[in-house]
Amino acid sequence: MDSSVNRRSVLKMSGLLVVAFSLAPRFTIASASVVAKPVTPDLVDSYLAIGRDGRITVYSGKVDLGTGLRTALTQIVAEELDVPLGHVTLVQGDTLLTPDQGPSFGSLSIQNGGAQLRRAAATARRALLERAAVKFKTDASTLSIRDGVIVGPNSRELALGSVVGGRMLSLKLDQNAPLKSPADFKLVGKPVRRLDIPDKVTGRFTFMQDFKRPGMLHGRVIRPSGIGATLVSYDESSISAIPGIVKVVRIENFLGVVAKSEWSAIKAARQLSVEWSAWGGLPEQSQIWEHVRHTKILKDDITSNRGDSEAALIGAPRKLAATYDFAIHTHGSIGPSCAVAEFEKGTLTCWTASQATHNLRKQLAAMLGVADESVRCIYVDGAGCYGRNGHEDAAADAVLLARAVGQPVRVQWMRADEHGWDPKGPPTLLDLRAGLDADGKISAWESELFIPSGIAGFVALVGADHAGLNSLGQLSPGGVINDLAIPYAIPNVKTTAHRLESTPFKPSWIRSPGRMQNTFANECFLDEIAAATGADPLELRLQYLHDARGEELLERLAALSNWRQRPKPDRQGEIVTGRGLAYIKYELVRTYVGVVAEVQVNTQSGEIVAKRFQIAHDCGQIINPDGLRNQIEGNVIQTVSRVLKEEVKFDRSMVTSLDWGSYPILTFPEVPEVVMDLIDRPNEVPWGGGEPTAAVVPSAIANAVFDATGVRLRSVPFTPSKVKSALGRA
């Protein structure tokens, strides 16, 4: 498969072959020439290489996190160059070989990464035809490429590889290079099967967790008993009976063990007798929202401000106000974070499933106090990654242990490491207020968001923090103030993000960070306004949307869900059913999504069952419709899990929800049906699909629960006890 060819080629290019792979690579590039390869974003050679055999190697800084990106990017390049899909191989996230296209987050890998690759391919295509034209002694406009062969006058043919002859193209990326017309697309827009799936269903795919190096040892870390606890002492004799222990590594409060076998490392980490200082600096979980509300505000970000919302609110004959909160979440990847680190001749190579290898490189270099050039990070696909999870931290652990023992070390986190020490989606609190005029029209809208300060910057590496080393860490919750502003034409609006000095757990971004929480509050509050004014939730949105594409989307949603003819809820009985609607224009500038959720509520047990989601989705040009459907289904199911079940539990010292029993996620019997209408716009730019649907799921569920019960749920997760409590108050 191309996926494993890809990894084999990466290994080959690293100049070090690995015994685990017995198949010969389908193509090779000598190490020396590889080192000379450019990675600057302005050159075609940074993104593409055309071999003598006509095969295309794509160098992508964006990586496939289990989303199908590898296949989609391969489609884009093969389409633009008119070569067969099988002639294109993707190298991902290797800091020595691939350009820094930014982390693979924010639903930007197709939108930005794909667009860059398409431009590179288009620039290359034009140059190939021009060079072929010289050979044919004709004009380039008379030439075309068919299945990787340049076809000229009188059906003369020239192999693509022979035009370039294995040399670099030495071209600037041209933003104006002519693009292929969507009308001629053969691969883009088609449900091409994912390249990685056959290997993944037969056990032949090499995940990060499977990756091995010659002479590799196994490391495990021993984390403090409390987030800020310090290491008092440890007793190596407590593990003396375990065979194969290579070293116990202590660097200040960083503690790890290295062993010859994985099982010995695991046993040693469990058995090592360690004393930590007492630490109890976390707030009481039951007081979390008071804690958030009273955390020091560093600054206010006003994300939208039009008219005079304050005066309009004062003057409004009718006012509404509500407070929404959204619990702390963990990433919860099924495969705990893993990395392999190896030092050779003063340089570090780190194999990692990080979504941001170029950033990780900088952080590891800072941690080691060396130049960035002394560190190479190479992406290897890991278990699903939905944001900045623990992969970077596992990398730091592996690096610190490998440095201490002078041999390659693999670290895989245990489940409790992952649940306990991955950076968390921060607790999010929102106050909303609206004013209605005498006609019931919305005259004012105000929101206040309480959210940690910072952007999607460097999240400090756990191991570095414990070792007292600088890893460039800052408070980095992600782009969490997006979608606090609203897409509706209300005359007086002010949306304010209070940026907090701290939050109980080191934050990071988890799928649709901030956008999900802000949209939860906005779309629930709009539903409250609809109920208060007797308006239909769909018609109310259409009334305030001045956006033809958004309106078309909502009409498609109405048709798909039969919204205008939907059954009226019957609020009597033990089990009641309701439907709720929500809408987003992602970050107000891209992908449109509308959703109708259908839920059942057991009014005795308080249990919510999500039955069905109907979705209209417009992300512009669709690269791979089946891949997009897969992503949208995942968005829905994962977010249903987050909304109905998930909440990190903690005491004053530490996370206490350290396994799947204490942090349950959605299971098969609870999974809803998902129906969707994909709006394909081949002539528009492609926007992202990895996140936007997630953002509308929480409010759609809450609005459906209101439809079913007449009760508002304003606190995620909607656990049975919260539902019962809300029903009791109704």
Added chain:
Amino acid sequence: MPGTQLNVNGKSVSVFVDDPNVPLLYVLRDNLGLHGPRFGCGLGQCGACTVHIDGVAVRSCVMPLSAVRGKVVTLEGLGSEARPHPLQRAFIEEQAVQCGYCINGMIMQSAALLRRTPKPSEDQIRQELAANLCRCGTHLRILRAVMRAAET
């Protein structure tokens, strides 16, 4: 130290371990190089490590080597790319993978179900997979794939 005899994917193998209570998972992955079964939780809670012992789905992360009696089959032994098991073929047909880390468990658990119940209902499949966790949200495709395999 004498080796421990195992039958894995139809072959007799001898493995040398320093702890007879090492979970089967690490023997399969680290000693035998079989990467189908994966470490997810080490607690028997997620199913990523599922293998068959005499056709029954077991969690290899909590199965001590010393307790293994019977023939072990991993995802690699279920079928290959050239000769896929009907479930493997169905997972490809339905594109029932996102990251794929849990897929070993989904296929192995479902294979055990189909062995007992060749024509399960959707509800039976949901119940069978209730303790197999997927974080990407690929459940609907997995259900379709198992139903497709049951039809063949």
